[in-house]
Amino acid sequence: MNAIRINAIQTRELRKEYKGRAVVEGLTLDVREGEVFGFLGPNGAGKSTTVKMLLGLVLPTSGQLEVLGGTPADPNIRARLGFLPEQFRFQTWMTAEEFLSFHGRLAGLKADELRVRIPQVLGTVGLGGRGREQLGGYSKGMLQRAGLAGAILARPRLVFLDEPTSALDPIGRVEVREIIERLRAEGVTVFLNSHLLSEVEQVCDRVAFVKRGRVLQEGSMQELMGGVIPVDLRVDELRPGLLDALSGLGEIRRTDINTPGRADLELWLQREDILPAVATAVHDSGARLFAMTPRRPDLETMFLDLIEDRPGAAPPESAHQAGSEHQPGAARA
Amino acid sequence: MHNALLIMELSLREALRKRLVSVLLVLTALFVGFYLYGIFKLEGSLNGRAVAAGIERTRGGSSDLPVMYSAMFGMYLVYFLGSLMAVLSTVGAISGDLESGVMQSIIARPVSRAGLVLGRWMGFTLVNVGYVLLLSVALLGGVYAITGYVPPAALPAVLLLLLAVALLTALTVLGSTLFTTLANGIGVFVLYGAGFTGGILSTIGAFSDTPTLTTLGRAANILMPTNSLWLGASYYLQPPILRQLGEATRGANPFFGTEALAPGMIVWSVALTALAVAAAMWRFSRRDL
Numbered sequence: 235m236n237a238i239r240i241n242a243i244q245t246r247e248l249r250k251e252y253k254g255r256a257v258v259e260g261l262t263l264d265v266r267e268g269e270v271f272g273f274l275g276p277n278g279a280g281k282s283t284t285v286k287m288l289l290g291l292v293l294p295t296s297g298q299l300e301v302l303g304g305t306p307a308d309p310n311i312r313a314r315l316g317f318l319p320e321q322f323r324f325q326t327w328m329t330a331e332e333f334l335s336f337h338g339r340l341a342g343l344k345a346d347e348l349r350v351r352i353p354q355v356l357g358t359v360g361l362g363g364r365g366r367e368q369l370g371g372y373s374k375g376m377l378q379r380a381g382l383a384g385a386i387l388a389r390p391r392l393v394f395l396d397e398p399t400s401a402l403d404p405i406g407r408v409e410v411r412e413i414i415e416r417l418r419a420e421g422v423t424v425f426l427n428s429h430l431l432s433e434v435e436q437v438c439d440r441v442a443f444v445k446r447g448r449v450l451q452e453g454s455m456q457e458l459m460g461g462v463i464p465v466d467l468r469v470d471e472l473r474p475g476l477l478d479a480l481s482g483l484g485e486i487r488r489t490d491i492n493t494p495g496r497a498d499l500e501l502w503l504q505r506e507d508i509l510p511a512v513a514t515a516v517h518d519s520g521a522r523l524f525a526m527t528p529r530r531p532d533l534e535t536m537f538l539d540l541i542e543d544r545p546g547a548a549p550p551e552s553a554h555q556a557g558s559e560h561q562p563g564a565a566r567a
Numbered sequence: 568m569h570n571a572l573l574i575m576e577l578s579l580r581e582a583l584r585k586r587l588v589s590v591l592l593v594l595t596a597l598f599v600g601f602y603l604y605g606i607f608k609l610e611g612s613l614n615g616r617a618v619a620a621g622i623e624r625t626r627g628g629s630s631d632l633p634v635m636y637s638a639m640f641g642m643y644l645v646y647f648l649g650s651l652m653a654v655l656s657t658v659g660a661i662s663g664d665l666e667s668g669v670m671q672s673i674i675a676r677p678v679s680r681a682g683l684v685l686g687r688w689m690g691f692t693l694v695n696v697g698y699v700l701l702l703s704v705a706l707l708g709g710v711y712a713i714t715g716y717v718p719p720a721a722l723p724a725v726l727l728l729l730l731a732v733a734l735l736t737a738l739t740v741l742g743s744t745l746f747t748t749l750a751n752g753i754g755v756f757v758l759y760g761a762g763f764t765g766g767i768l769s770t771i772g773a774f775s776d777t778p779t780l781t782t783l784g785r786a787a788n789i790l791m792p793t794n795s796l797w798l799g800a801s802y803y804l805q806p807p808i809l810r811q812l813g814e815a816t817r818g819a820n821p822f823f824g825t826e827a828l829a830p831g832m833i834v835w836s837v838a839l840t841a842l843a844v845a846a847a848m849w850r851f852s853r854r855d856l
Contacts, residue, residue: 289675291856309677317675323668325577327584339573340676384672 240303242267242392242423243288248297250283250447257283258447261297265440267391270414270424272438274431274533276541280447281427282320285394288425289317302392313342316390320397320427322381326370330361330380333369334387341388355383358416360409374401382410392423399430411437431533441533443540450540458536462502465509468525469516472497476519483508483515496524503528570678571686578660578690587656588694595702598648603709606637610714626715627806634714635809641706642718642804643822646728646797649699650759653735657691658752661743661851674856681848688740688844695732703728724803727828730836731796735759737843744851762791766798770821792836799828 243265250258258280265271275281286292287299290306304311324333331352338348356365359379369380378401385393395414399407407430414424414437428434434441435455442452451458464487469476472491480486480501488500501512509528516523582588613633617624624630661684664670674680703725711717718724738758742751765787772780788795802824805813813825 286671286856291671291674293853293855309679312675313677315675317672319668319671319675321668321671324672325581325669327581336573336577337672337676340570340673340678342677381672 240267242302244300246298248299249295251295261447263449267423268421269439270418270437272434272441273427274441274537275444279444285396285427314391316385316393318381318385318395318398322378324369329366329368331365334384337384338387343388355387359383375406394425396427431537435533445541463506464529465501465503466527467499467501469497469521469523471521473519473521476521479515483511571682574683574686575690578687582694591698599705602641606710607713609633634716638710638718639804645702645706649732650735652698653695653732654739654755657736657739659748660687660691660740662748662751671856680852684848684851688737692733692736695736696729699728699732718804719806720803724800727796727800731793734836734840735793737840741843741847744847758791761787762794766794767821770818774817774819792832795832796836798824802827
């Protein structure tokens, strides 16, 4: 029997208006417990307002929301949340240890627990040995690390990270990614709000695209790509039988034989483990293989297509339908 | 309540660490030293004149009037500086943290917003009340050390001043949950000015026997009782000779009271303080951040 999975976050038709103008409009969202969830959208899409509603900082105009099975207005629920705000401003007259001690005490941690936990989290975010320095002397990146330490200090079950790497160098970004992966391994749910799509791609289990406070699309990366892996192939020529062999392995989406001495194909596979069979099929046909490039789902293209209402912004099902009408041998415009 | 006390502790540490307290102590020492030096010179001059005239000065007599007035105006300055301090130190108690973004990460913790406001008020009230108490003791103690004069009922007078400071701090915290820091500062000073204006109108009304002015003054004093509290405090600070002078001039001096503060006004001031804190707690619990 399957165990019932509880959603860490659940919203239904969540709406927020400011002076009659809707910033979040009918947001329906499910974030499963233990997953890393990417929340994507252009500026003004209502992402930060959504996060604030989920944290109880902003009251919804209408709709329902549940966080860890309760309401964020309940201090017992908030005790299990961690939050790194986009504007990571803290009391700069405090040292990092004082800042964490203050937040730990607010979260209900005892003094002896804090003595162990504070050096731990400072080490995790790369601020080991810097805890006795005043936050006023920290760089922006260090402040963001201190904020991240604050977010994970009280061992939360759900962490909201709003642009967690905006002030970090590439090393810092890798470290944050590792922290997120560690949190996932510990079963912590992470709600990641980031503009860095490559970062989201690498770390998120599922993502949602929002625009004007509505979810345009939601799912895992593969689900969003319609469950296929696009593969670009380049061979010297289309030998007899090659197209038939490839058709048996996947869906040929495009062929281009306009350039003398080479043929380009785009093949959509259902699974990654079919890739070796593609190489074998080319080899068996007698053609010479120049390139075989499986494309990772490109979040940036998807993002632009969805957000800018481009013609290609069709949902995966319709994308499949459009593909089946395509005839091999005809060049795509 | 635990978190309110934590926030109070934060406010106190903030006041210490931002050097608010140390700056205050230095400026207070300068102010009190400067003022007491003046009184020291005054006392020397009065003694010299008495010796030259071949008379002996008697404590509490008319020859001591300059010293009495010096102590009175000194305490008025204590009240004014205390009021200034109450508004300036507290003006951004909530709005400042909202504007800087510090508040978001605090409110996301399991802390009640009402508790946070209460903690902020308690912390700043402790600092401000402590400041006025220190200033009062330093000034009155200094006057006593130099001249041997001590006002007749200093304790109730200082208690009324402390109530005025607690009230101003509460109103400033309330404003801080409603307006931006700048708007709040302007608003509370305007209110403070309204109280002072009420005192002047009442004085002129009584002096010229114009009931309308007296009524207007009373309305302003109910709206903002700080000036009434000062006038009540000043009544306690005056020895009989000054009170008689006040009565003889029909209360022409708007800075000193000629009668004890009505108990109802004290009760109203305490109630207004509590109402302001409660309103701030209610308002902040319902606003979006």
